[in-house]
Amino acid sequence: MELRKGSWKIAILVCALVIYLWMLFVDHSHVLTDISQKITLQKTRVPSRSVLYQSSDRSRIEDMPPDGRTDSKKSQSLLPRNVSGTLEGGISEYQTLKQQGLLPSRQLPTALIIGVKKGGTRALLEFLRLHPAIRAAGSEVHFFDHHYVKGFRWYRRRMPPTLIGQITMEKTPSYFVTSEVPKRVKHMNPGMKLIVVVRDPVTRAISDYTQVKSKRRKMPRFEDLAFLNGSKIVDTSWMPLKIGVYVRHLERWLQYFPLSQFLFVSGERLIADPVTEVTRVQDFLGLKRVICEKHFYFNATKGFPCLLKSEDRATPHCxxxxxxxxxxxxxxxxxxxxxxxxxxxxxxFYQLAGMDFGWY
Incomplete structure (x- = not known):
């Protein structure tokens, strides 16, 4: 019996010794990690504020539950800083960082094109990609309306790699008309820049209908879908018409974001004078006016401006x-x-947006 008690005591001492040695090893590894990080920072000469943003803040944001229950003041302090101000020194700043060996990393977006469908969102995104300070997801991610439960880490993996000073952007037109989206966007980033491309709602509805009709052989006439039972009563439940009541969607967004964080782009003016509208977007994002007349040419056959070159192609194309x-x-x-x-x-809508779009 005494022998068995002695064996237990020895076993306990051995376990305690193993735990103590393991703790020493972990502390030592942390010290080595800190030393290696300091050496890396000295080599790349990256400001400590930026490094903290990429490592600490980003991981803390992603760990927040995407259900809106986190304290808003606390979550706002964890959000990435708006680094567009670093472009004041010119585009060469982040090019220099790249030359120094700084690897790009994927970041959550700080600007969104939230709508509207068939308003010109794809054209605007392609035009903005000409700016070296803008990096955008290639396809519509639909995070805030379809994939929100997958969390911010999933969302960040869908973003393109960026360098310090570049803006990460995403476009999903259905965000503007989906009721749950404004609250979710605010939970991720209360300072989000929101861009809305709008177009004459009647023309937009016809364009929406035309797109669907091109994919379906048997499609009722537009007039049969737009009015109830052949009457003169507009069927506002039909989505192509429901989208065009812009004021109702904007009122919902304004419950979560101030008007100063919105920029409204005219789809008609984007076609007639793309440089003016894109210049407004560059100013809104705090970027230098890089995109100008030399980037565009007008295609008379298609009836809208095309690009002389783009992020993906160096030759003229629409x-x-x-x-x-x-x-x-x-x-x-x-x-x-x-x-x-x-x-x-x-x-x-004109009154709320502070802009007359001339739809009569």
Missing amino acids: LGKNKGRSHPYIDPMAVQRLRDFYRPFNQR
Whole structure:
């Protein structure tokens, strides 16, 4: 019996010794890690503030639950800083960092193109990609409406790698009309820059219908879908028409974000004068005016501006083959009834947005 008690005591001492040695090893490894990080920082000459942003802040944001229950003041302090101000010294700053061997990393976006469908969002994104300080996800990620439960870490992996001073951007037009999205975006970043591309709601609805019709052989006429049972009553439950009531969607967003964080881009002006609209976006994002007339040419066949070169191609080209497709014939009386329907909503939208888009 005494022998068994002695064996237990020896076993306990051995376990305690093993735990003590393991703790010493972990502390030692941490010291080595800290030393290696300091050496790396000295080699790349990156400001400590930026390094903290990339390592500490980013991981803490991703660990926050995407359910909106975190204290808003606390979550705001964990958000990435707006680093667009580092561009004041010119584009060469982050190019120099790249030459020094600093590897790009994936960051959560600080700017979103949130809408609207068939308003010109794809064109705007392609134009903005000409700017070396903007890096954008290539396809619509649909994080805030379809994949929110997958968390911020999943979202960040869908973003392109960026260097310090570059802006990460994403475009998903359905964000503007999805009721849950504003609260979710604010939870991730209360300082998010929000860009909304809008277009005459009647023309937009016809364009939306045309896109769907091109994929379906048997499709009812536009007029049959736009009005209830052949009457003059507009079917506002039909999504192509529901999207165009912009004021209702904007009112919901303004419950979470101030108007100063929005930029409204005219889809019509983006076609007629792309440089002016893109310049407004560059100013809104705090970037130098790099994109200018030399980047565009007008394609008379398609009827909209095309690019002399882009991020992916160095030769002149237009957007996808589906852009600029012809609209089907719509009864002019039906078009007029829709314009009459949208008029009061458009006026309220102009007042909220502080901008007259001229849809009459």
